[in-house]
Amino acid sequence: MFYLGLMSGTSMDAVDAALVRFQNHHLDLRQYRQFPFPARLADSLKAISPSTPVIEIARCDHELGDLFAECAIQLMNAAGIPQSEVAAIGCHGQTVLHCPQPEVRNSLQLGDPSRIAWRTGVRTVADFRRMDMAAGGQGAPLAPALHVWLLGGAGLDRVVLNIGGIANVTIIPSGSDREVTGFDVGPGNTLLDQWIRQHRREVHDRDGTWAAGGRCNGEVLDSMLADPYFPRQLPKSTGKEYFNLDWVARHAARAGVGPEPRDMQATLAELTCRTIAGAIFNYAPSTSEVLVCGGGVHNGYMMGRLRALLGKATVDSTARHGVDPDAVEAVTFAWLAKCRLDGVPGNLPSVTGASHPVILGAIYEPGKVKREK
Numbered sequence: 001m002f003y004l005g006l007m008s009g010t011s012m013d014a015v016d017a018a019l020v021r022f023q024n025h026h027l028d029l030r031q032y033r034q035f036p037f038p039a040r041l042a043d044s045l046k047a048i049s050p051s052t053p054v055i056e057i058a059r060c061d062h063e064l065g066d067l068f069a070e071c072a073i074q075l076m077n078a079a080g081i082p083q084s085e086v087a088a089i090g091c092h093g094q095t096v097l098h099c100p101q102p103e104v105r106n107s108l109q110l111g112d113p114s115r116i117a118w119r120t121g122v123r124t125v126a127d128f129r130r131m132d133m134a135a136g137g138q139g140a141p142l143a144p145a146l147h148v149w150l151l152g153g154a155g156l157d158r159v160v161l162n163i164g165g166i167a168n169v170t171i172i173p174s175g176s177d178r179e180v181t182g183f184d185v186g187p188g189n190t191l192l193d194q195w196i197r198q199h200r201r202e203v204h205d206r207d208g209t210w211a212a213g214g215r216c217n218g219e220v221l222d223s224m225l226a227d228p229y230f231p232r233q234l235p236k237s238t239g240k241e242y243f244n245l246d247w248v249a250r251h252a253a254r255a256g257v258g259p260e261p262r263d264m265q266a267t268l269a270e271l272t273c274r275t276i277a278g279a280i281f282n283y284a285p286s287t288s289e290v291l292v293c294g295g296g297v298h299n300g301y302m303m304g305r306l307r308a309l310l311g312k313a314t315v316d317s318t319a320r321h322g323v324d325p326d327a328v329e330a331v332t333f334a335w336l337a338k339c340r341l342d343g344v345p346g347n348l349p350s351v352t353g354a355s356h357p358v359i360l361g362a363i364y365e366p367g368k369v370k371r372e373k
């Protein structure tokens with residue numbers, strides 16, 4: 001049977017959709033596509049803030065549910081796979097809030113799963129993060145279990161680095177005597193995207209060209225690097241509610257300088273690369289291979305900086321091992337849907353800090369019941 005994973009991360013660049021089969025340790029990625037967000041919906045989602053009326057959130061939840069359903073239908077059609085061959089859709093949903101702090105401990109994703117199940121006729125699994133949180137975990141990151149399944153067991157110390165809106169690492173030791181760890185390092189592309197959107201009306205800094213032409217501002221960088229999130233102990237996870245343009249403005253003010261926009265872009269790119277390299281030096285100094293997935297892999301400037309900063313370890317795309325770097329997150333949620341149906345825990349307590357391995361997600365059946373005459 002096939003599983004279909006749907007993911008739209010903090011970047012809101014696209015809905016990633018993957019149709020896969022899992023066979024032993026082989027991933028059969030039958031179809032992968034990125035579906036654009038309708039511009040108006042993307043604007044509504046980006047505008048969501050603590051003061052957004054609940055009815056607006058509900059409207060987005062409904063509209064996203066329909067969009068996700070449409071993406072799933074188009075993907076199945078493109079692959080020529082009927083819904084009867086798809087065991088489940090795993091939909092992450094669009095995060096509007098991720099607050100792992102004990103006083104809130106909640107993570108909210110939009111994209112009504114009932115609408116997805118109803119419109120596709122395929123059982124849908126959603127709400128993957130909160131059982132881990134109920135068990136005392138961060139609810140994130142969840143990709144490490146798949147990273148280990150896909151890229152573990154190589155007999156060398158490996159790090160899988162996902163550079164999405166937020167950057168997260170999975171540290172896979174060569175031997176079974178050491179546990180897998182993983183955490184959100186901090187901002188991946190999100191600050192770069194937000195800054196270039198504000199200053200140049202572009203959605204992202206293609207290949208990092210704008211950053212590459214700027215000069216990193218040492219004072220601002222030092223202030224940002226001193227932020228308490230970076231040295232915080234594990235487990236930890238974060239989101240755009242922490243790393244955003246207000247955060248950037250606060251650090252620029254603290255440093256007492258206002259770099260010109262291109263120099264700030266260079267500073268933000270440097271921040272992403274330094275914090276990633278720092279995390280690897282701290283938690284996985286014997287790493288020999290860093291495998292990169294997520295949209296940041298297409299930023300040649302940052303890949304070059306990472307190579308320079310990491311020195312000994314090689315830095316490559318997961319494509320080097322036959323894994324499409326853009327598809328990994330969507331595949332994660334197809335895989336977690338399978339775990340849910342199989343009754344197998346999907347979290348790694350050594351990563352999320354949960355007290356137990358737990359079964360993640362809730363199942364939404366398509367719900368068509370035959371009426372008695």
Ligand SMILES: Nc1ncnc2c1ncn2[C@@H]1O[C@H](COP(=O)(O)OP(=O)(O)O)[C@@H](O)[C@H]1O
Pocket residue numbers: 008009010011012013014163164165166189190192193203204205206207208293294295296298299300329
């Ligand atoms: N060619 C490129 N050059 C530079 N950055 C890119 C490129 N392609 C994608 N990106 C970056 O990757 C981001 C999307 O990454 P993705 O892994 O989908 O993140 P998320 O999971 O947050 O949606 C974009 O917003 C952009 O910042």
Ligand SMILES: [Mg+2]
Pocket residue numbers: 008009010011012013014016
């Ligand atoms: Mg994305």
